[in-house]
Amino acid sequence: MWSKKGDWLECVIPSFWEGRTIESLLKEVWCASKKLAHQLRMEKGIKLNGKEASWQTPLKEKDRLQLHLYKPEPSIIIPEYRELSVLWEDEHLLIINKGAGIDIHPSEPSQIGTLANAVAFYLQSQGILTKVRHIHRLDRDTSGTILFAKHTLAGATLDRMLEKRLIKRTYVALVHGILKNKSGTISAPIGRDRHHPTRRRVSKTGAKAVTHYRVLHTFPDEQTSLVELSLDTGRTHQIRVHMSYIGHPLVGDVLYGGKDTFHRQALHAVKLSFLHPFTNEMISCIAHVDDFPVDIARFYMDPP
Numbered sequence: 001m002w003s004k005k006g007d008w009l010e011c012v013i014p015s016f017w018e019g020r021t022i023e024s025l026l027k028e029v030w031c032a033s034k035k036l037a038h039q040l041r042m043e044k045g046i047k048l049n050g051k052e053a054s055w056q057t058p059l060k061e062k063d064r065l066q067l068h069l070y071k072p073e074p075s076i077i078i079p080e081y082r083e084l085s086v087l088w089e090d091e092h093l094l095i096i097n098k099g100a101g102i103d104i105h106p107s108e109p110s111q112i113g114t115l116a117n118a119v120a121f122y123l124q125s126q127g128i129l130t131k132v133r134h135i136h137r138l139d140r141d142t143s144g145t146i147l148f149a150k151h152t153l154a155g156a157t158l159d160r161m162l163e164k165r166l167i168k169r170t171y172v173a174l175v176h177g178i179l180k181n182k183s184g185t186i187s188a189p190i191g192r193d194r195h196h197p198t199r200r201r202v203s204k205t206g207a208k209a210v211t212h213y214r215v216l217h218t219f220p221d222e223q224t225s226l227v228e229l230s231l232d233t234g235r236t237h238q239i240r241v242h243m244s245y246i247g248h249p250l251v252g253d254v255l256y257g258g259k260d261t262f263h264r265q266a267l268h269a270v271k272l273s274f275l276h277p278f279t280n281e282m283i284s285c286i287a288h289v290d291d292f293p294v295d296i297a298r299f300y301m302d303p304p
Contacts, residue, residue: 144269
């Protein structure tokens with residue numbers, strides 16, 4: 001259906017897009033920004049069957065739609081080789097199982113050693129010189145699934161899907177204590193803690209934050225619980241703040257009241273699921289982890 005040809009990406013139109021126009025695909029299906037659509041129009045970055053065509057032309061099954069999406073872009077990210085754990089990828093996106101102890105992106109142009117540096121190198125090895133676009137973030141000491149877009153259009157589409165909560169992110173955490181309720185929802189706004197440079201806290205003036213949880217297993221001897229969590233919002237440190245707020249801080253999370261019985265906060269982004277916007281297939285990735293206080297593999301053996 002999709003194939004990379006130099007700086008161009010070609011799509012053989014499937015039956016479910018027959019009758020749509022180029023413009024409706026761009027704006028309604030892929031949520032391209034006005035700026036990107038204008039750029040593609042001005043630079044003649046879209047062709048139909050190898051020729052320029054009106055964006056109002058109804059598409060037919062097996063038509064070949066070409067988009068100039070791999071145009072080299074300037075980037076401050078320094079490419080650096082690092083072995084990556086790739087969970088899934090195609091011409092549009094890349095899903096990585098991030099290890100703990102690595103930042104997502106540099107805080108200054110000269111910084112190396114981040115996941116973005118490694119992804120930049122990985123993409124360049126495929127002849128892709130676009131910017132590194134992470135769709136969501138994980139804390140430095142949180143492990144697990146993270147999604148990258150390989151081109152501008154994929155970035156815009158996935159950003160919009162994240163805003164609409166069409167990308168489901170599932171986490172597991174080992175927390176202190178035995179929760180009274182086996183499942184529940186924490187709805188408490190989160191803002192900055194004025195007494196600490198990096199810490200967040202529940203605050204009436206903070207941004208809306210909603211976390212859903214369910215208990216997977218309890219360990220009475222250690223007085224800990226393994227909890228599965230999903231988010232309706234993506235605030236900084238959201239899970240850590242919310243679990244601490246209800247009296248069950250994460251094991252190892254000393255910033256939010258956890259005991260230092262583990263060398264990092266016991267939080268892992270175990271699963272990422274969404275409907276692929278360019279192929280209509282369901283993507284569901286499970287990220288296993290060796291660096292965790294308990295074995296979570298028995299709860300997540302294989303993707304559904």
